[in-house]
Amino acid sequence: METVKLSDIVLRWYPEMLPSLKQNELNSMIVLRDGMSILKQADALEIIQYSICEHQNNHFLQ
Secondary structure (H helix, E strand, O other), rough: OOOHHHHHHHHHHHHHHHHOOOOOOOOOEEEOOHHHHHHHHHHHHHHHHHHHHHHHHHHHOO
């Protein structure tokens, strides 16, 4: 298991998305069962999308 920031995932696979994400999204801690070395691009996109949704849901609950 490896814990990384969402920004690490974004920088590795989708750096063009960096300006469109909020700082609190980028600072999200993500636990990867098998680590960054085995993470695929499609899985990275799914993690990014899920993280954005989670932050939007938290915003609406406040």
